[in-house]
Amino acid sequence: MSLRIVVAVKYVPDATGDRHFAGDLTTDRDAVDxxxxxxxxxxxxxxxxxxxxxxxxxxxxxxxxxxxxRDAVRKALSMGADKGVHVEDEGLHGTDVMGTSLVLARVIERVGFDLVVTGMASTDGTAGVVPALLAERLGVPQVTLLSQVSVADGRVTGRRDGDAASEELVADLPAVVSVTDQSGEARYPSFKGIMAAKKKPVESLDLADLGVDAGGVGLAGAWTVVREASARPARSAGTIVKDEGEGGKQLAEFLAAQKFI
Structure with a gap:
């Protein structure tokens, strides 16, 4: 039986764009690519x-x-993935990590899996907890924040790099792993891959297909919400220290006042 690998990905606002909140204090995804x-x-x-x-x-x-x-799925398919699943439902608007992990777990169970692979975090929410939540919901081990990962003999092995040492972690399949940006550069889709992706299947599902109660997801079911937000203040002019013999002292006093030293 072939190895069944599921990759959970997220479509996020471009970090180089002007990102801000909508009127309901959720991310305004229409205002930026x-x-x-x-x-x-x-x-x-x-x-x-x-x-x-x-x-x-x-x-x-x-x-x-x-x-x-769906564009995020197509990008992954153009890189070489075989098929995709896209869950879209109006009831998902405002869903936090708890609701997202629930929906992802239902999809992954439906698809069938031996290994689930995720990134270390999303570039918009940056919570980094979805891999652990997925492992809990699926009832399988988690091996997270890996800079190197491999699968052999029914087990996944990975290396987690810390500030002072590296750990080798092993878990039996099925399992959930997350990888860091030190795991290796991602390939660029080739023209052939882009054309082939157009013919690869992408299944569309909604909450009803997954048996998920709309009351448990979206803003209504979110465990975390934004209550208030304000625009970042404009940058003010910096403090110029003129060295007329006391420059070092003035600089130290400024740093101390800002609690840098």
Whole structure:
């Protein structure tokens, strides 16, 4: 039986754009272009490398989001993934990590999996907790923040790099892993890959298909909400210290006042 790899990805606002909140204090996704989260590209890359090393594997890409989120799936398919699943439902507007992990878990169970691969965090919310939530909901081990990952003999092995040491972690399949931006550069889609992606299947699902109660997701079911937000204040002119013999002292006093020293 072939290795079933599922990659959870997210469609996020372009970090180089002018991102801000909408009137209901959710991210205004219509005001800025979106794209496949850069950190999720590393997850797709590692999934493809594992599939290539296996020689008998299928890579399914899953995302939850509005209509345009399908573009994130297509990007992953153009990189080499085999098929995609896109969950779109108006009831998902404002969903936080708890609701997102619930929906993703339902999709992954529906698709079937041996290994789930994610990025270390999304580039918009940056919570970094969805991999752990997925593992809990699926009832499988989690091996997170890996800079190197491989699969052999029914187990996943990875290396987690810390400030002072590196750890080797091992878990039996099925399992959930997350990879960092140090795991290896993601490949660029080739023209052939882009054309082939247009013919690869992308299944569309909604909450009803997954048996998810709309009251448990969206703004109504969110465990975290934004109550208030204000624009970042304009940058003010800096303080200029003229060295007329006392420059060092003035600089030290300024740094101390700002609690830098």
């Amino acid at each position: 979106g794209l496949l989260s850069e950190l999720d590209e590393y997850a797709v890359e590692q999934a493809l490398q594992i599939a290539e090393a296996s020689g008998d594997a299928e890579v399914t890409v899953v995302t939850v989001g509005p209509e345009d989120a």
